[in-house]
Amino acid sequence: MRIGLLADMGVEHFRGAMRGIAEYARRRNDWQLCRSSPTVDGLRRVMELGAKGVILGTIEREPFMAARVEELPTVSLGAPYPPAGLCTVTHDEVAVGRMAAEYLLRQRFTHFAACCTAGKSQDERVTAFAEAIRKSGRDCPVLSEDPPEGASALVGGQLDLAREQRLSDWLERLVRPVAVFCDCDERGWVVAELSRRLGLSVPGEIAILSVDNDETVCALTNPALSSVQVASEHIGYVAAETLALKLSGQAVPLLTTIPPVRVVERRSTDASLTGDPLVARALGFMRKSLRDKQGIDGLAQTLACSRRSLERRFLEVTGTSPANMWTRFRLLEAQRLLLETDLSVELISDLCGFSDSRGLSANFRKQMGLTPTEFRRRARL
């Protein structure tokens, strides 16, 4: 059976979704995927090739309308202005916003702001972010850009001059130091670029967190961008499953949402760069010595200070205790290894400095409500 894939391959999320779809096709073996551009012409082309259904990943509206006119079974990977009644598998935007807020609050930032393009999905994640921030008793100004008619406001990390000026003015007026949440990596890039031009240091005066975790875009800024990693592969896989159900005539939910995976921390939100040098040294040591078993007493000795002072100053700057932070670093590394390698949970526990795999599992479960194996399975499929 032929299935058409029409996706904007310049967007990291859609590329990831394609990988998930490919995995699904590999497993069932009777799907032939044919790719084309996410346009009305592309749709015509895959129909000529005999596609029985399509998965659409684009922010344009026309291809969806065309697919509807042709009565071609369609699953969308999420679009800012979806036609009503379109079957969609996409991010849990509320969970994305909440994860971002929770992370930045834990980094102990004191002022927050968020910016996005006005539109369904971006609005939702930024709104959820702002709500979570306000719930903690802090203000969160939001800049929501109207998109230009029919197109993306943000292509290749560039805004038109008027929008850029507005964003720049907005950034300059924010109460600093501030943590800014951006609806996508491209906007994160623009915010980083404008901050540089305004002479504002990142993350000292402006910390930046975005969404999509596009390795390339995140690496382009200096310092590199922290970003919420969304479950693109998983979304693609589920989209494929949904289309398969649809093609076999079964009822499918109109909307399926998948929560994000984790926050990938890079330098743009590194709170340890500011404040107490003793604490900064402690954090640096922890990051480098995950397997170190000497405990907090030993750490205090290494840093040549009393244990009590370390604890007190640590709490002051980071809002948490040394041991707590140390296991947090261990868990972050474990997350990374689970996603990026095929090492056994046993080995990962050891590499991250947990006594055994039960130690890792217990902490992991407490932190994100999921076992390590389950975490790996969900992110990959």
Next chain:
DNA sequence: CGAGCTCCCCGCCAAA
């Protein structure tokens, strides 16, 4: 699941 043990957090106080 629980006993025993170790490690850690944090209030308190005296000293610097």
Next chain:
DNA sequence: TTTTTGGCGGGGAGCT
């Protein structure tokens, strides 16, 4: 006098 520091120890969390 006020502020910061280090030591003490109860109590709790987590590990074996």
